[in-house]
Amino acid sequence: MSQPLSLNIALVGVGGQGTLVAGKLLGTVANLLGLDVKVSEVHGMSQRGGSVITYVRMAETVASPIIEPAQADFILSFEELEALRWAYLLKAGGALLVNNLQIPPATVSTGVAKYPQGIVSELDEKALGQSKVFSFDAQKLADEAGSYRATNVVMLGAMSRLTAIDPDIFAKAIDLVFPEKLRAVNHKAFQSGSDIIKYTCEF
Amino acid sequence: MDKPANFAGLDRQLLLGNEAIARGAFEAGVKVISSYPGTPSTEITVNAAKYPRIYTEWATNEKVGLEVAYGASLGGGRAMSCMKHVGLNVAADPLFTSSYTGVNGGLVIVVADDPGMHSSQNEQDSRHYARAAKLMMFEPADSQECLDMTRQAFALSEQYDTPVLLRLTTRISHTRTQVTVGEPIEQPRRAYVKDMMKYVMMPGMAIKRHVVIEGRQSQLQKDLDSGLVPGAFTITRKSEKLGILTSGMAYQYVREALPDASIFKLGLVYPLPIEQIRAFAASVERFVIVEELDPFIETEIKAAGIACEGKSLFTLQGEYSLALLNKVFHPETVLDPAYDTSALTPAPGRPPVMCAGCPHKGLFMALNRLKLTVAGDIGCYTLGALAPTNAMDACLCMGASVGMAHGLDQVTDHELARKSVAVIGDSTFLHTGVSSLINSVYNGSTSTVIILDNSITGMTGHQQNAASGLDIHNQPAPELDLEQLCRAIGVRSIYEVDPADIKACVKVIKQAVEEPQVTVIIAKRPCALIPPGIGKKEEVVKLDRDKCTRCQACIKIMCPALLAGPDGYPQIDPNICNACHLCTRVCNFGALKGGNEA
Numbered sequence: 060m061s062q063p064l065s066l067n068i069a070l071v072g073v074g075g076q077g078t079l080v081a082g083k084l085l086g087t088v089a090n091l092l093g094l095d096v097k098v099s100e101v102h103g104m105s106q107r108g109g110s111v112i113t114y115v116r117m118a119e120t121v122a123s124p125i126i127e128p129a130q131a132d133f134i135l136s137f138e139e140l141e142a143l144r145w146a147y148l149l150k151a152g153g154a155l156l157v158n159n160l161q162i163p164p165a166t167v168s169t170g171v172a173k174y175p176q177g178i179v180s181e182l183d184e185k186a187l188g189q190s191k192v193f194s195f196d197a198q199k200l201a202d203e204a205g206s207y208r209a210t211n212v213v214m215l216g217a218m219s220r221l222t223a224i225d226p227d228i229f230a231k232a233i234d235l236v237f238p239e240k241l242r243a244v245n246h247k248a249f250q251s252g253s254d255i256i257k258y259t260c261e262f
Numbered sequence: 263m264d265k266p267a268n269f270a271g272l273d274r275q276l277l278l279g280n281e282a283i284a285r286g287a288f289e290a291g292v293k294v295i296s297s298y299p300g301t302p303s304t305e306i307t308v309n310a311a312k313y314p315r316i317y318t319e320w321a322t323n324e325k326v327g328l329e330v331a332y333g334a335s336l337g338g339g340r341a342m343s344c345m346k347h348v349g350l351n352v353a354a355d356p357l358f359t360s361s362y363t364g365v366n367g368g369l370v371i372v373v374a375d376d377p378g379m380h381s382s383q384n385e386q387d388s389r390h391y392a393r394a395a396k397l398m399m400f401e402p403a404d405s406q407e408c409l410d411m412t413r414q415a416f417a418l419s420e421q422y423d424t425p426v427l428l429r430l431t432t433r434i435s436h437t438r439t440q441v442t443v444g445e446p447i448e449q450p451r452r453a454y455v456k457d458m459m460k461y462v463m464m465p466g467m468a469i470k471r472h473v474v475i476e477g478r479q480s481q482l483q484k485d486l487d488s489g490l491v492p493g494a495f496t497i498t499r500k501s502e503k504l505g506i507l508t509s510g511m512a513y514q515y516v517r518e519a520l521p522d523a524s525i526f527k528l529g530l531v532y533p534l535p536i537e538q539i540r541a542f543a544a545s546v547e548r549f550v551i552v553e554e555l556d557p558f559i560e561t562e563i564k565a566a567g568i569a570c571e572g573k574s575l576f577t578l579q580g581e582y583s584l585a586l587l588n589k590v591f592h593p594e595t596v597l598d599p600a601y602d603t604s605a606l607t608p609a610p611g612r613p614p615v616m617c618a619g620c621p622h623k624g625l626f627m628a629l630n631r632l633k634l635t636v637a638g639d640i641g642c643y644t645l646g647a648l649a650p651t652n653a654m655d656a657c658l659c660m661g662a663s664v665g666m667a668h669g670l671d672q673v674t675d676h677e678l679a680r681k682s683v684a685v686i687g688d689s690t691f692l693h694t695g696v697s698s699l700i701n702s703v704y705n706g707s708t709s710t711v712i713i714l715d716n717s718i719t720g721m722t723g724h725q726q727n728a729a730s731g732l733d734i735h736n737q738p739a740p741e742l743d744l745e746q747l748c749r750a751i752g753v754r755s756i757y758e759v760d761p762a763d764i765k766a767c768v769k770v771i772k773q774a775v776e777e778p779q780v781t782v783i784i785a786k787r788p789c790a791l792i793p794p795g796i797g798k799k800e801e802v803v804k805l806d807r808d809k810c811t812r813c814q815a816c817i818k819i820m821c822p823a824l825l826a827g828p829d830g831y832p833q834i835d836p837n838i839c840n841a842c843h844l845c846t847r848v849c850n851f852g853a854l855k856g857g858n859e860a
Contacts, residue, residue: 109614129599164612173612
């Protein structure tokens with residue numbers, strides 16, 4: 060890395076899916092890299108099954124904690140509909156990582172709205188320029204690693220393959236953020252996320 | 263996992279603004295913190311409780327919290343009370359007069375505003391309190407400043423003999439930024455000396471104290487104008503074409519959008535260093551004030567006869583952003599997005615819903631069936647106003663439901679009381695509902711009050727309260743008995759019901775509203791997110807496909823654990839199901855069963 064790293068990462072999903080912990084992990088990664096970092100979270104009412112977003116900005120200096128439209132290098136979406144909702148944040152040439160999970164919102168279960176079909180292929184087809192969409196069943200991979208709760212770390216593992224950040228830094232961050240009994244599961248989840256990108260795309 | 267991570271080889275920690283304030287209080291030698299939870303301020307007190315040398319507690323409401331902190335200050339120790347913006351309305355009474363008496367040990371009141379209303383019922387700007395109560399107010403712009411200004415606020419509180427306000431916004435409270443922590447100071451308790459003229463605010467003494475505080479304010483103004491108050495402001499001189507006056511989170515947007523502008527950044531947002539600002543304004547061609555919510559600074563600046571631009575360029579509503587500043591200052595900015603959003607399928611909304619197993623849902627389904635007028639209150643259960651229950655008619659502020667129900671009763675000569683109820687959570691009831699219930703009984707109300715007793719303060723992230731039997735450290739505490747309390751007030755008719763039992767709820771509510779006296783229904787079931795409310799995994803609901811008619815009555819209760827599958831059959835997510843079995847009660851075909859019955 061001759062030029063200091065600068066990354067805007069939006070973590071989006073449904074309240075309770077683990078975006079807060081993923082944000083804390085990324086913040087720790089930035090800290091270990093010696094970068095400035097801001098992690099902006101959502102607490103309170105929006106957590107109750109609503110749409111949630113955690114913004115992570117790391118660079119030599121970070122002022123605003125918010126990622127503006129067309130400013131995100133990465134969007135990690137823990138759910139398909141949320142990928143569609145927040146896609147406007149992605150910049151041309153950015154990457155959208157989608158967990159293949161559909162959680163119908165209240166508006167759909169009450170029949171007020173329909174859950175859009177084929178979200179991932181739509182996002183893939185309509186991506187402009189060099190923007191890329193990756194989708195995979197992160198929850199299944201997390202389950203296989205030992206707990207569906209590690210879905211967030213699978214997503215981070217996948218993203219790590221698309222950055223120049225040394226995977227050892229992520230490993231160190233996992234050790235710092237998680238208590239000992241959860242570390243093994245999360246290292247495994249991180250690795251399977253990293254592998255899924257290796258198997259699904261060519262560099 | 264909630265403890266700040268310590269980074270080997272790095273002295274920087276990644277702290278929420280709220281965590282940094284708790285750290286600042288620890289470093290300042292604070293002895294007592296008494297607060298009522300309220301998003302976005304809650305984590306300050308939650309984190310302060312992790313420092314053994316600080317005495318922390320959950321107070322029954324913000325007024326009590328501030329009075330406890332005031333008493334601690336009177337006794338010579340440094341003390342703090344933290345609340346959300348609307349909490350300061352509750353604490354306004356002690357706030358205004360504490361300004362007259364001043365302090366003994368340093369006293370800091372932290373108030374967190376919520377621009378954009380992420381989790382609040384209004385968007386009020388607490389800076390007005392600083393002017394109205396004649397108190398100085400700090401506003402940090404990141405977590406490091408949260409820590410530093412907390413320490414600063416205690417020093418100034420003692421130096422100027424005044425309580426000091428520290429104002430946050432949601433974005434400051436809930437953003438993690440890097441912090442270099444300091445060493446805690448030893449702050450010996452000051453001696454308590456009886457001083458009636460200073461601390462007993464009767465007219466004769468208060469008349470004299472008013473003179474003292476006006477003197478304090480003019481001394482502070484002189485010191486500010488001379489640049490003698492540390493942390494009050496910083497000036498970054500760059501372009502002479504554009505100068506910005508700003509503070510708090512708005513400063514971060516300015517810094518990024520306008521890297522070439524000269525910036526006058528306020529640390530103290532009241533009172534203002536007017537003469538310093540006058541000189542700065544005179545040194546730039548264009549002078550603009552960037553502040554979220556009300557034109558508070560702008561009004562002060564204009565009153566001082568300094569020409570400026572402000573709200574004419576921006577908005578009174580919501581949070582500011584880099585995009586908003588770019589729109590004003592760089593309208594030529596072209597975005598390079600990955601998507602033409604107008605070409606994407608619109609995403610259906612995802613409003614927050616009651617959690618799987620939430621004890622409030624069954625009760626609200628009963629209210630929905632009865633088509634009652636419901637005076638609501640503040641808590642998770644305010645979601646009962648939304649689909650699928652749609653069972654709330656009004657929600658105003660903490661504790662208001664009980665008084666509203668009494669007002670509805672009296673204005674219709676007791677007619678509406680037959681068709682209406684108040685609903686209020688256990689913590690909200692103890693916060694301010696209880697005084698209203700006393701009023702209702704005393705004044706011959708015939709209203710019905712349903713206390714949703716989930717044995718926790720849920721909405722803000724599970725804080726204990728006087729009725730939960732545990733203290734802030736989850737240690738056993740005296741457990742208030744809601745039924746005994748209501749009896750002591752004079753309520754003669756009290757029912758208890760399981761809110762998950764819809765039929766039982768319907769029956770008891772029907773009966774209660776008919777009674778010509780104040781009636782209380784205690785709907786008791788613990789919150790499903792924490793022990794003992796979490797359901798047993800072996801009791802999660804299972805589907806009998808042979809009996810299911812795919813009517814989707816279960817889907818319509820909008821439980822996050824129940825999804826309609828592509829084949830029309832409900833799918834139960836065993837990871838999310840909390841085994842409340844509410845869905846089994848709405849299934850007319852016996853197709854859904856709890857694990858033990860299945």
